Amino acid sequence: MKNGFVIFLAAFAVLASSWGAFVLAPQLQLGGAKQVTVLNSTDVYPASRPGEAAQGLQIYRANGCAACHTEQVQQDGVACDVVLSSAGKNPSVVSNLISTLKLEGITEEAAQAAADQITAAGGKVETHILATGPDIARGWGLRHSVAEDFLYDYPVQLGGLRIGPDLADVGRRLPDANWQLLHLYAPKSVVKGSLMPPFRYLFETKKIGSTPSPDALNLPKEFAPAAGYEVVPKPEAKHLAAYLLSLHADVPLYDAPFTQLSASTNAPANKP
Amino acid sequence: MTVNEKQIDTSCRVPLLVLFGGAALWLVVGSVLALVASLTFHMPDKFGDCPWGTYGHLQPAADDALLYGFCIPAGLGVLLWIFARIGQTPLRGAMVPVVAAHLWHLGVLAGLVGIFVGDSTGFAWLEFPRGGSALLFFAYLLLGLWALMNFSGRNERGMFPSHWFLIAALFVFPWIYSTANILLVGWPVRGVVQAIIAWWFGNNLVFLWTSLVGIGAAFYFLPKFSGRPLHSYYYALFAFWTLLLFGSMRGVPVGAPVPAWLPALSAMNSLFLIVPVIAIAIIGWKTVRGGAGRECKGGSFCMIKFSFVAFILSALLLVTSACPHFSRLTQFTWFGAAQTQLQLYGFFAITMFGAIYHILPRAVGIEFAFPKLIRVQHWFAMAGIILFVVSLVIGGVVQGLKLQDPNVAFADSTKAMLPFLRASTMGLLFMLVANLLFTLNVIALIFAWKWSVAKTVFAFLISPLAKTEVKA
Numbered sequence: 001m002k003n004g005f006v007i008f009l010a011a012f013a014v015l016a017s018s019w020g021a022f023v024l025a026p027q028l029q030l031g032g033a034k035q036v037t038v039l040n041s042t043d044v045y046p047a048s049r050p051g052e053a054a055q056g057l058q059i060y061r062a063n064g065c066a067a068c069h070t071e072q073v074q075q076d077g078v079a080c081d082v083v084l085s086s087a088g089k090n091p092s093v094v095s096n097l098i099s100t101l102k103l104e105g106i107t108e109e110a111a112q113a114a115a116d117q118i119t120a121a122g123g124k125v126e127t128h129i130l131a132t133g134p135d136i137a138r139g140w141g142l143r144h145s146v147a148e149d150f151l152y153d154y155p156v157q158l159g160g161l162r163i164g165p166d167l168a169d170v171g172r173r174l175p176d177a178n179w180q181l182l183h184l185y186a187p188k189s190v191v192k193g194s195l196m197p198p199f200r201y202l203f204e205t206k207k208i209g210s211t212p213s214p215d216a217l218n219l220p221k222e223f224a225p226a227a228g229y230e231v232v233p234k235p236e237a238k239h240l241a242a243y244l245l246s247l248h249a250d251v252p253l254y255d256a257p258f259t260q261l262s263a264s265t266n267a268p269a270n271k272p
Numbered sequence: 273m274t275v276n277e278k279q280i281d282t283s284c285r286v287p288l289l290v291l292f293g294g295a296a297l298w299l300v301v302g303s304v305l306a307l308v309a310s311l312t313f314h315m316p317d318k319f320g321d322c323p324w325g326t327y328g329h330l331q332p333a334a335d336d337a338l339l340y341g342f343c344i345p346a347g348l349g350v351l352l353w354i355f356a357r358i359g360q361t362p363l364r365g366a367m368v369p370v371v372a373a374h375l376w377h378l379g380v381l382a383g384l385v386g387i388f389v390g391d392s393t394g395f396a397w398l399e400f401p402r403g404g405s406a407l408l409f410f411a412y413l414l415l416g417l418w419a420l421m422n423f424s425g426r427n428e429r430g431m432f433p434s435h436w437f438l439i440a441a442l443f444v445f446p447w448i449y450s451t452a453n454i455l456l457v458g459w460p461v462r463g464v465v466q467a468i469i470a471w472w473f474g475n476n477l478v479f480l481w482t483s484l485v486g487i488g489a490a491f492y493f494l495p496k497f498s499g500r501p502l503h504s505y506y507y508a509l510f511a512f513w514t515l516l517l518f519g520s521m522r523g524v525p526v527g528a529p530v531p532a533w534l535p536a537l538s539a540m541n542s543l544f545l546i547v548p549v550i551a552i553a554i555i556g557w558k559t560v561r562g563g564a565g566r567e568c569k570g571g572s573f574c575m576i577k578f579s580f581v582a583f584i585l586s587a588l589l590l591v592t593s594a595c596p597h598f599s600r601l602t603q604f605t606w607f608g609a610a611q612t613q614l615q616l617y618g619f620f621a622i623t624m625f626g627a628i629y630h631i632l633p634r635a636v637g638i639e640f641a642f643p644k645l646i647r648v649q650h651w652f653a654m655a656g657i658i659l660f661v662v663s664l665v666i667g668g669v670v671q672g673l674k675l676q677d678p679n680v681a682f683a684d685s686t687k688a689m690l691p692f693l694r695a696s697t698m699g700l701l702f703m704l705v706a707n708l709l710f711t712l713n714v715i716a717l718i719f720a721w722k723w724s725v726a727k728t729v730f731a732f733l734i735s736p737l738a739k740t741e742v743k744a
Contacts, residue, residue, distance in 0.1 A: 004423065004431065004439060011440040011516060015447055018520040021537065022472035023451060026465050029531055033463055062390035064328025070604055074527045137678030145529040147464045155394035155456070156466045160525065162604040162675065163327075165682050188317070195686050197312055197327060198320030 036148055039252040048152040049246045056243025059236050061155055063199070068163035071150075073141035073249065076133035078258070080111035088122035097121050105132075128259040141169040141249055143256040149249045164196055171247040178218070180241040181233050186223040202237035205229050281634040283362035284353050285721075287369035288635050291349035292628055293718050294377040296711040298341025299621070301384075303704040305334035310697040313690065324388040332399045333387045338616055339397065339478065340408065341380045344445075345373060346624040347485040348415055351438045353631050354492050355419055358434065359426025365418065372415035379407030395470040397477055398452050405453050409446065416442045433508035437488030440516060441481055448476045464530050475523030478612060479590070482620040483519060483583065487511075487552060489627050490580050494559050497573040503558035511551035518544040526599040542594030549587040556580050570647030575626030578654060582618035586611055589665070601676060606689065606696075607668030610661045617703065618657040625653065625710060632717060638724065641716040645709045652706035660699030667692025 035044040049057065060066070082103040087094045101114050108129075115125045130136075131143045145168045150156045174180065179190060185203050187194035203217070205225045215238075216230040225231055233241075252258050309330035312319055319325045356363050363369075383400030386392065391401040400408070419442060423435070452473035455461050461469065495502045502508060522538040522545075524530060560577065568574035589611040593602050602608065629646055633639050640646065667689055674685035 004420075004435070007431075007436050007439050008443065010513075011443055014513075014516045014520060015444065018472070018476070019447070019451065021521055022523070022534070023455065023469055026468045026530065026534065027455075027461055030463060030465050031461055061394035062392060063323065063326060064332055064387075064392060064394075066394065066396075067328045067331050072527070072529055074600075074603075134676050134678040138682065144527070147529050147531070149529065150467075151463045153463070154460050154466070156464055157394060158464075158467045158528065160396065160604065160608060161606070162671075163686065191683070193683055193687065195313055195316050197316045197325075199326070200320040201323050 030147060033147065033151060035151070036253060039254060039257055041251075043251070045251050045253065046148060046151055049243070052239050052242035053246035054243075056239035056241070056246070057153060057155075057157070059202075059240040060157060060243055063240075066157040066159040068159075068161065068196070070159035070162055070166045071168045071247070072145045072158050073135045073143070073166055073168045074133055075131045075136055075144035075256075077131075078108070078129050079105045079132050080108055081105065081128040081130060082111050082114050082118070083126050083128060084118065084123055085126050086124040088124060090122050094118060094121050094123040097123075128261065129257055131256075131258050135166060139173060140166045142172075142260075143249070143252065143258045145249055146253060146256050148253060167244065167247055169247060169249045171245040172250045175245060177241050177245060180244050181237060182217055182219065184237055184240065185217055185231060185233075186219065189220050189223045199237070199240075202234055202240065204232050204234055206232060277357070277634075280356050280360070280362050281353075281631075282637060283364075283366060284349075284356055284631075285366075285635045285637075287352060287363065287366050287373060288349045288632065289718055289721065290370050290373040290377075291345045291352075292632060292714055294373065294380075295342045295346040295349070295624075296707075296714040298337050298345075298377075298380060299707045300704075300711050302334050302337030302341055303700065303707045305330050305337060307697070307700045307704055309334055310693070310700050313693045314697065323390065329388055329390075329392075332392060332396070333384050335397070335612075336387065336399055337380070337384060338621070340383065340400070341377075343482060343616060343620050343624070344412075345376055346628065347441070347482075347489075347620070348412075348419070349373075350489050350624060350627045350631065351442070351485065352415075352419055352422070353635065354434055354438065354489065355423050355426070358428065358430075358432055358492070359423060360428040361422065361426045363422055364425070368418045369415050372411045372418070375407050375411035375414070379404045379411055382407060393457050395452070395456055395466070395473075397474040398456060398470060402453070402457055405449070405457070409449055409453070412445055412449070416446065432492075433502055433505065433512070434488045434492040436508075436512045437484045437491065440512075441484035441488065444476060444481050444484065444520075448473050448481075464528075467528070468524060468530055468534060471523040471525070471528075476520055479522075479615060480516075480519045482615060483515060483587075486579065486583060486620045486623045487515070489623055490556070490576055490583075493572065493576050493627060493630070494556060494580070497568075497576070498560045500559055503555055507551055507555050511548045511555060514544075514551065515548035518542075518548065522594075525603055526594075527603065539594045539596075539599065542590055545587055546591050549584060549591070553584050556584075570650050572626040572630040575622050575629070575650055575653075578650075579619050579622035579626065582614055582622065582657070586614040586619050589614065601672040602668055603672075604675065605668035605671040606664040606692070607672065610664035610668060613664075614657065614661045617653075618661065622650075622653055622657070625649070628714070632714065636717060636721050638717055638720050640713045641720060642709075642713055645713060649706050649709040649713075652702050652709065656699045656702030656704075656706055658699075659702060660696045663692045663695035663699065667696075 035046065038045050084098060097118060103114055111127050115127055118125050135141060183190050184199045186198050187196040206229065208228055208230050212230055213232045215232050219231060252260060309327050312327045323329065352363060352369060383404030386401035386404055387399050392399040393401060452469060455469050456466055460466060491502055491508060518541045522541040524534040524538040526535045526539060528535055568577065593599055593607060593611065671685055671689050674680045674688055
């Protein structure tokens with residue numbers, strides 16, 4: 001290679017293919033993405049975030065929250081549970097049969113085979129699909145994160161380091177706005193031994209006027225301000241909390257199926 | 273026309289002083305920020321009263337000050353000098369790189385201020401808001417074009433392996449930086465395509481650009497210091513192409529919420545990186561081994577040998593973290609942060625230290641004020657980076673094992689990291705000391721030069737000029 005121009009051309013070709021693969025191709029594949037239909041439903045997903053939550057995303061960006069938090073739940077695979085919905089006319093036969101079968105945490109094929117056997121014996125079953133993996137077991141989500149979850153976000157804040165827990169589904173996991181505000185003001189007041197720095201500058205400590213502010217935080221004693229003072233969230237804190245509550249990646253989609261159980265959608269795990 | 277080396281060296285003087293002087297200051301700024309950011313883990317409660325004291329502001333600012341503040345201008349300065357030396361041609365139009373270097377440092381300042389006032393773009397390695405990044409882009413373009421013009425007007429017409437790496441690097445930055453700024457900041461694309469482009473950009477800058485410039489410089493200095501020719505032209509050619517090919521097409525992590533072919537392609541190319549790594553290791557080994565050149569004695573040669581090994585290790589960490597099961601384990605842990613620091617500091621910054629210690633006294637014509645500190649600086653830099661990387665690589669694996677076990681509470685995985693984070697904070701402290709010593713020498717040299725210029729001007733002003741004229 002005696003000639004600078006040859007280097008230039010060849011480097012151009014390599015970079016052009018890199019650009020084609022990692023910029024152009026994803027844009028062609030996903031740039032025109034639209035809302036998708038939720039599995040077994042006519043609802044579409046995702047809805048764009050409400051105004052306060054959209055403003056909250058900008059607070060999340062400006063404060064660099066993604067330096068410590070990811071928004072991507074990972075999943076190893078799926079497992080099936082076969083659940084008896086009706087024992088039919090011969091309950092004893094069906095229950096004898098069930099006692100010989102493994103019905104929880106099995107593969108799709110095994111679930112199908114078990115369902116066929118029970119149906120043949122006269123029972124009726126439902127098959128539940130459940131995502132598996134450590135993130136799911138921890139309660140961080142019901143399924144893995146997919147591209148659709150971020151369709152309307154700018155900037156997309158996937159993060160890469162879990163100094164703090166994953167937040168992809170935190171709105172389902174910890175749906176209480178007051179809890180979120182307490183946690184932002186004094187993380188240790190709600191999570192023992194938390195490493196998160198307190199975001200006190202998103203709050204105002206002011207003298208209680210003639211009537212206490214309805215927004216004032218109800219802090220435990222050791223975190224409470226001096227007597228006669230109250231801690232009130234600034235709009236930034238409220239927006240950030242609204243954004244966190246808007247983080248719901250909890251509907252089944254074609255590329256991330258699972259069975260929605262009423263129990264798991266209504267009763268959030270309370271562990272952060 | 274024959275020119276001597278002295279003429280070539282001094283032709284680069286002013287641009288190098290601006291590039292290296294500013295870079296040295298940013299290096300200290302960056303490591304102070306990194307150290308303060310790291311203190312968050314030891315006393316989180318102390319950081320809550322002002323926005324710019326939180327980890328989310330400090331850490332990106334520290335990363336960017338190291339990469340944009342130190343690595344890139346230092347790399348460009350070394351590149352200008354190497355082009356002039358190999359091309360046997362003094363740098364022409366030194367004013368242009370001087371202006372470009374000032375614009376660059378101004379851009380870094382604007383960008384860092386932007387991060388602290390909350391104007392970060394939110395994309396890793398691209399945090400600088402648009403004003404700062406526009407300045408950086410034009411400064412780079414100006415400096416890069418000037419370097420290429422000087423290259424094409426060189427007296428010694430041959431092309432050397434260092435040329436390939438450095439020219440490719442000159443070309444990579446404007447391309448990736450404009451793409452990322454246009455598609456992520458100017459006219460943003462939708463959804464996760466943003467994340468894909470940000471990963472592509474981050475990898476091409478943090479891994480590919482630094483590898484091209486650092487290896488390009490090492491392929492100049494290693495033969496020079498060891499007194500043996502580079503072994504060999506064809507190995508270097510092979511290493512260049514494979515590094516460019518596999519190094520540029522990766523960056524999307526496993527399991528990301530994007531079409532599955534992207535992480536798969538990235539992982540495949542990361543694994544293939546073993547090919548250029550082996551080639552580069554062979555080149556380094558065969559070039560240096562048994563060389564009758566100077567001993568290293570803690571000077572430039574030592575630093576470049578150390579940083580060369582750091583490159584091999586950093587690239588091997590990338591390769592291992594792409595292995596199927598291990599990638600799941602180390603993902604989202606400190607393992608990645610350790611690899612990045614090894615690449616940027618252990619490999620790139622230390623290569624630049626070695627190069628600058630060699631170049632600057634020659635270009636300015638003044639020796640360093642504290643030559644003994646050079647060796648001390650090298651020891652602190654080595655101890656710091658080793659402590660940081662070893663603790664966070666091990667810590668990252670421990671953290672990964674705990675994250676992968678759902679029976680371990682999340683809080684326990686952070687608690688288990690604390691001893692490792694303490695060790696890494698010590699590492700950062702050592703690196704800060706090294707950076708202060710480096711900057712002390714560079715700044716002292718700049719002041720010595722300014723003093724000598726002032727003395728010359730002063731002597732000229734008060735010289736009995738009239739008398740000589742009278743005599744004449």
